Amino acid sequence: MVFSAPDPPLPVSWGASPPNPLLRGLRQPGLWAGVPQGGTGGHNPDHRPQPPRGPGRSPGFGKGRVRGNNTPDHGSVSVEFLGFLPVLLAVALAAITLGLAAFAAQQATTGARAAARTATLDEPRTGPEAAARSAMTGWVGDRATVSAGRCPGQNVTATVTVTVPALLPGTGFHVTRHATMPCPDPGLGEGGP
Incomplete structure (x- = not known):
């Protein structure tokens, strides 16, 4: 059997290391700064937490950010954000405009189908234009122009x-959708085949 030697005992002065051997890997400056430390190294008679020291830290740590040439940069982020804000707003408005265009295209398709379906009826209760506007949402129907033919042809095409x-100047445009429905066969009167 092979026996290994036990871990060496911790030194009397453990500095910034924890006293527990299981936590020996934790060597974070400032984590154990408020704990009274015995021995010769790192004596803190006031037992006050000390600010962490290390690369990039200075004795004035926590007193505001300072660039390499010792000039404060307070407010520079705000100025950079204000410079980039118009770009963010333009992108947001363009995304909203594309969403409105997609919604208007879907509503125009619905309106064109309703207009074509109504135009194929023998005795419609309403006209194709009124049917198209009632099938669309209010603000889309108010901005729509509807045209539909009438039977007795083979097909009826409705256009909306x-x-x-336009949320941004110069971005206004139109969406056009068509729907075609077959006209009823005049030979299929009452009684049919």
Whole structure:
């Protein structure tokens, strides 16, 4: 059998290391600074926590950020943000405009289908334009132009054009959707085949 030697005992002066051998790997400056330390090294007679020292730390640590040439940079982040703010707003408004355009296109498709379906009816209760506007959301229906033919052709095509509101100057545009429905066969009267 092979026996290994036990770990050596901790020195009397453990400095910034913890007293527990299980926590021996923790050597963080400032973590144990408030603990009374015995022995010769790192004596702190006031038992007050000390600010951490290390690379990039100075005796004036915590008194404001200072650049290499000792000029304070207070407020520089605010100025940089104000310079970038118009770009952020333009991107946000462009994203909202694209969302409105997608919604308007979907609503225009719904309106065109309703107009074409109504135009194919023998005795419609309402006209194709009114059917298209009632199938769309209020603000889309108010900005839409609807045109639909009538049967007795083979097919009826309805066209709905919606103006997308311009949130940025020069970005206004139109969305147009078409829907085609077959007209009923005049030979299939009452009684059918």
